[in-house]
Amino acid sequence: MLVKTLGLEVNTGSDQLHQEVTGGYVGDLLSDVIAHSASGNIWVTIQTHPNIVAVASMKDLAAIILAGGREPDPETLKKASEEGIPLLRSSLPAFELVGRLYQAGVSGIVSC
Amino acid sequence: MLNRFRADLHIHSCLSPCASEEMKPKAVVERAMTVGLDMIAICDHNSADNLFAFIEAGKQAGLSVLPGMEVTSKEEIHLLAIFNRLEDCLMLQDWVYQHLSGKNKEEVFGSQTLVNEKSEAIGYNEKLLIGATLLPIEEIVSFVRNLEGIVIASHIDRQAFSLIGQLGFIPEGLSLDGLEISPRTSLEEAKKKYRSYQHLAFVHFSDAHSIEEIGRVSTEFLIKERTSREIKMALHSQEGRSMAEG
Numbered sequence: 001m002l003v004k005t006l007g008l009e010v011n012t013g014s015d016q017l018h019q020e021v022t023g024g025y026v027g028d029l030l031s032d033v034i035a036h037s038a039s040g041n042i043w044v045t046i047q048t049h050p051n052i053v054a055v056a057s058m059k060d061l062a063a064i065i066l067a068g069g070r071e072p073d074p075e076t077l078k079k080a081s082e083e084g085i086p087l088l089r090s091s092l093p094a095f096e097l098v099g100r101l102y103q104a105g106v107s108g109i110v111s112c
Numbered sequence: 113m114l115n116r117f118r119a120d121l122h123i124h125s126c127l128s129p130c131a132s133e134e135m136k137p138k139a140v141v142e143r144a145m146t147v148g149l150d151m152i153a154i155c156d157h158n159s160a161d162n163l164f165a166f167i168e169a170g171k172q173a174g175l176s177v178l179p180g181m182e183v184t185s186k187e188e189i190h191l192l193a194i195f196n197r198l199e200d201c202l203m204l205q206d207w208v209y210q211h212l213s214g215k216n217k218e219e220v221f222g223s224q225t226l227v228n229e230k231s232e233a234i235g236y237n238e239k240l241l242i243g244a245t246l247l248p249i250e251e252i253v254s255f256v257r258n259l260e261g262i263v264i265a266s267h268i269d270r271q272a273f274s275l276i277g278q279l280g281f282i283p284e285g286l287s288l289d290g291l292e293i294s295p296r297t298s299l300e301e302a303k304k305k306y307r308s309y310q311h312l313a314f315v316h317f318s319d320a321h322s323i324e325e326i327g328r329v330s331t332e333f334l335i336k337e338r339t340s341r342e343i344k345m346a347l348h349s350q351e352g353r354s355m356a357e358g
Contacts, residue, residue: 015358030280031271049187049248074250 002042005104006097007088008065012079013086019062024106026098030055037061037096042106044094048072053087062086067094117338118358120144120330121153121194122178122266122292123316126233128182129242131224132322136231137162139167139323144175144213147327151176151338154196157241159182159213160205161226163198168229176338185207185249190266190272190273192292193256194316196340199260205312207255211247214240249275253286262344263287267294267319269302282309289347290315299357313347315358330358 003010003017010017022040027033028047037043039060043050048070053081056064066072072080072087080087090097123140144152154177162291163179170177180194183279192206195201204223215238216224224237245252257264265275266280268291275282275291290313293302295301299316306314333355335342346353 029271029277031277034280047187047278049279049283051281051283055280 002101002104002106003088006092008088008090008098011072011087011089012080013063014086016084016086017063021062021106021110022102024098025108026094034059042101044047044098046070046094048076050075050079052076053083053085056085057083063088065090065097067092067097114336114352115327116332116334117150117176117185118148118327118330118332119151119153119179119321120149120318120327120358121151121315121343122192122265123152123326124182125154125156125160125162125166125236125321126223126225126227127241128154128321129157129216129218129224131156132221133223133225133322134323137166137229138228140166140326141173141175141177143170143218143323143326145173149175149327149330151178153178153180153192155180155182155192155194157182158208158243158245159224159237159239159241159248160198160201162280163201165227165229165231167198169231169256172229177337177341181205181208183247183252184244184273186244186246186253187249188244188273189249189275189278189318191249191252191275192255192264193261194264194340194343195254195259195261203259204256204261204296208245209239212240212241212243213238213246214243216240216242225301226354230264237305249279250283250286253288258285258308262289262342262347263341264290264292265316266292268306269293269297274351288312289344293321294319295325313355315347315351315355332356332358
């Protein structure tokens with residue numbers, strides 16, 4: 001659904017996209033994402049290192065979206081497809097992308 | 113015959129935009145000797161341009177100065193690369209420069225002063241040294257290792273620009289020679305906090321950006337001579353070489 005609305009490119013994990021989305025988190029400091037993201041979150045980042053897959057898997061995140069048209073490192077793609085983690089891409093900058101996700105009904109941990 | 117040498121292998125010169133202008137060869141070498149250091153390394157951000165001047169000044173005063181660089185990876189991680197030979201560090205510099213774009217804005221980031229061995233300012237580096245290269249951390253580590261240099265992840269206890277801050281944990285298979293702990297954390301605390309990385313050597317260096325910060329923490333190496341090769345052996349506890357807090 002979101003993939004279509006937001007025009008996301010699906011790089012890996014297309015069969016895992018049915019997972020329920022509990023909210024969203026944005027961050028490029030992986031230590032912060034480990035500390036503050038929650039299970040089922042969509043994670044928006046510009047970090048492309050293979051460790052993002054490990055973080056998504058560790059925190060049971062619904063998907064990673066690389067913003068700003070960033071290309072994943074080859075090793076990152078490989079790991080994401082091995083672990084079945086949805087790795088998506090958007091040409092939108094992170095700010096725009098998050099705005100649209102919010103409009104589409106994905107919110108952060110704090111709901112107002 | 114092994115000897116104890118006190119080392120601070122992470123000192124910035126006036127070339128680093130964020131370092132004080134006073135970080136010139138004579139002042140740095142004098143201070144290092146005054147605080148009882150036996151060896152230092154100059155590690156500026158993404159540049160080796162001031163190394164020759166510092167090595168010469170060290171020679172004249174009788175202090176070992178190793179050539180080094182603090183490289184910023186694509187993931188915005190700071191890595192220390194330390195060598196025996198200036199030529200090797202200059203090879204690293206060539207490669208780093210090819211992957212570093214932008215121009216420094218002196219009024220925003222600070223000046224990047226080039227010096228000679230007499231501590232005279234001879235010009236300015238115009239590159240955006242504070243910026244990140246386009247090089248993945250793994251590539252930097254293997255490049256430095258191929259040149260037989262030492263690779264140490266900078267200030268892993270800090271959130272900003274550190275391996276653990278940026279990537280959450282140390283990627284598997286990354287062949288580092290050690291982990292640097294900043295002066296804000298004691299080695300004891302760090303060894304507890306980063307217990308899972310105890311297979312790697314922990315070193316305490318100052319990351320000095322001003323004269324009074326030189327040697328505020330240091331590491332003592334039990335080695336044969338003051339070379340990066342010997343330090344590498346100590347970091348890996350080889351052939352009786354070892355280290356302790358300085």
